[in-house]
Amino acid sequence: MRVHHLVAGRMAPPLGPPIICHVLLVEHPDGLVLVDSGLGRADLADPKRLGPARHLLRPKAGVTAIDAVEAAGFDPADVAHVVLTHLDFDHVGGALDFPQATWHTTAAEWAAATSDIKAIEKSRYRSAHLGGSPVVQSHAGEGDPWRHGLSAIQVLDGITLVPMIGHTRGHAAVTVEGESGLVVHAGDAVFDASHYDPSLAKVGILRAFEKTVVRLPKRLKINHAALAALHADPDVTVVNAHDERAFPTTGG
Ligand SMILES: [Zn+2]
Numbered sequence: 343m344r345v346h347h348l349v350a351g352r353m354a355p356p357l358g359p360p361i362i363c364h365v366l367l368v369e370h371p372d373g374l375v376l377v378d379s380g381l382g383r384a385d386l387a388d389p390k391r392l393g394p395a396r397h398l399l400r401p402k403a404g405v406t407a408i409d410a411v412e413a414a415g416f417d418p419a420d421v422a423h424v425v426l427t428h429l430d431f432d433h434v435g436g437a438l439d440f441p442q443a444t445w446h447t448t449a450a451e452w453a454a455a456t457s458d459i460k461a462i463e464k465s466r467y468r469s470a471h472l473g474g475s476p477v478v479q480s481h482a483g484e485g486d487p488w489r490h491g492l493s494a495i496q497v498l499d500g501i502t503l504v505p506m507i508g509h510t511r512g513h514a515a516v517t518v519e520g521e522s523g524l525v526v527h528a529g530d531a532v533f534d535a536s537h538y539d540p541s542l543a544k545v546g547i548l549r550a551f552e553k554t555v556v557r558l559p560k561r562l563k564i565n566h567a568a569l570a571a572l573h574a575d576p577d578v579t580v581v582n583a584h585d586e587r588a589f590p591t592t593g594g
Pocket of ligand 1 (some may be wrong): 430432433530583584
């Protein structure tokens with residue numbers, strides 16, 4: 343399948359380097375599929391919808407998933423599915439601009455955000471995003487054994503959720519069978535891409551930021567090691583959500 347890498351948000355945190363919301367747009371036989379959805383137009387028009395975290399991330403105006411889909415030459419009405427690594431605002435907010443699309447998430451993440459909300463997580467999940475009536479397929483369980491001790495849940499042909507909890511209780515990476523190999527979108531399972539790509543320089547501020555927003559800190563090292571193992575697989579391209587250095591200049 344043809345996979346396009348799109349910038350669906352830009353943020354300028356006061357304490358770190360500028361970061362992006364890196365999403366994938368997949369030309370799937372069932373329609374266009376977005377992997378993560380970055381920021382949405384309603385959020386940028388009224389940033390209060392994002393809650394206090396907007397001060398930490400400072401989203402910039404004018405860059406959203408729907409704008410990126412249009413700029414890439416596609417009709418937003420053709421987006422049939424949105425596969426979400428997790429439900430933080432900078433990953434799900436853009437999905438609201440594709441009201442016809444079915445959302446896919448792990449059942450654990452959907453529960454954490456909607457029915458089993460803990461006080462510590464209350465501000466990260468926004469009713470502006472989750473309080474409507476999206477069509478949601480929440481995928482339960484661990485799925486089938488996969489590479490490097492991980493497991494994979496098939497969501498659509500050629501697209502899986504790989505549970506990778508830590509950043510949130512139900513976080514998952516998403517894999518897509520691309521034309522030139524497997525693309526693994528790690529979401530927020532890693533912030534500093536040098537954790538999995540040793541050719542990059544370490545970015546201490548991204549590492550520190552990751553630790554301030556992680557829900558299950560003990561999972562960080564485990565996830566980084568799994569992503570490094572995947573990155574070393576010759577048929578795999580690993581990207582993450584926010585490190586601009588992971589954004590390729592050509593499609594895959
Ligand atoms: Zn994020």
